[in-house]
Amino acid sequence: MKKILVVGLGSMGYGIAESLIRSGYTVYGQDKNLVQQKKLMEAGGAKENISFNDLDAVIIVVLNEKQTREIIFGKDGIANKLRGGTLIMVCTTVSPNFAKEMSLRSEDSGLLYLDAPISGGALKSSEGNLSYMISGSKKACEVAKPILDATAETVFEFGETPGSGSAMKAVNQMLAGVHIAAMAEALTFGISQGIEPKRFLEVISKCAGSSWMLENRAPHIIDDDYTPRSSINIWPKDLGIVLDIAKDANFSAPITAAALQQFVAASGSGLGQEDDAAVAKVYARNAGIKLPKK
């Protein structure tokens, strides 16, 4: 396998493309943002026009289900352009049902489909150290293996039914989103009680209240640095997917629902493009307290 197209060159997709270039693949990049496409070409990406018929795999790492569907089955979609047996690997966060539908339709078009959501963030992506939660046919897994080897630190396999990987991703996103908002709630509550955020991080990271997200995101607030590593706008979307899936399963998730509302408030008050730690600004504003300044 040699030629791969990566659709979506945001921080995660760009990192996957970089890792594949390092492993010797011919990597094409596609993004609405032409700056990212050009940046990838300068970093060793393929410069010629894409010949879809020659591709061995397409990796899709875009914002949501709508974009994913458009790319595969839209008017100008890839399903009609790829040769039979080509792998479509979808890393976008989607619902399990969406993954099932896309997989069935891809098989109808003679294509392989891998449900392959990712976790790990921009840095791990560019290092080739992502975590994948994959589900799909044995053949799809087999064809994807060298791609996973080039881009992953850990691959969790969830069997042959597409959608199981996305279910696990939804569970992880539920926790990740709740933990970011809970960190913001606790850090700002601490300020209201005279606990400096730096001290908060120092103490909590050694106590039972710690979480991976707390240790990762609290420093952004302490440093007054809201450069988006992962942006606020990810969360209304991802926790929305989680709650849609939950509702379909008659599953009541009140803590996730409360966390979602805080991200919606952050987005609604103009913080959507900031780092997701900026959800702390909603708490600070609501309580009339001040966050650290540079």
Place this chain on the structure above:
Amino acid sequence: MKKILVVGLGSMGYGIAESLIRSGYTVYGQDKNLVQQKKLMEAGGAKENISFNDLDAVIIVVLNEKQTREIIFGKDGIANKLRGGTLIMVCTTVSPNFAKEMSLRSEDSGLLYLDAPISGGALKSSEGNLSYMISGSKKACEVAKPILDATAETVFEFGETPGSGSAMKAVNQMLAGVHIAAMAEALTFGISQGIEPKRFLEVISKCAGSSWMLENRAPHIIDDDYTPRSSINIWPKDLGIVLDIAKDANFSAPITAAALQQFVAASGSGLGQEDDAAVAKVYARNAGIKLPKK
């Protein structure tokens, strides 16, 4: 310093008493549950009647503010029995304002007061490896030092104003309680999506969704073992304190409020004496799904 009384011989207080015995102190124990008092005597605790006038310190590790107030200033309280300069060290989870009030009244009685909430659980307590979050006068901290040396792994100091230690404890409890309930929400949501709890723990503990509480409590659910290491009933109390303090500071804490309701539901449905991981039973019942069985 030689003679110490520990009031409250639950898992945390008993562990503190054990650690002090190991360090050579004469340790008296007091608990409504006489079985615990007897157990401590058999483990090396003092057997004679307590002579309050000879005590050098009293450590209070009881359930709540009401019990703490009763022990110190109740009709038969210790404040009138101790000699001047004796240290009262309160490890109970209380509000910062309560700690301030108790401290002022203790000083009025010529006693030293240390606001000294703890974190770490029963095992760390019995090993002498607790975390303390202390605040109080220099003199109180100085007198407490050998006691802390004998029972603590880490001591976080929060200055001379009693109540600051309890504020930090409230922040930690907020996160700890939210993370336990969020773990239960995500683990049971996973079951609704076909993810086995064992697999859930294996994957999440390597992903961004992990927390200290998740890694500590999820195994209880997987093992169907709800022997109370820390019981459900702790949380309506502790998160109640957190939300009272928050309300006094005009601080809105919607995620903590949602978590509290799940613990209240657990307590209300008869699970109060079980391990706090049993909050998962509320989620399972509400969604008509089954938790692992032995």
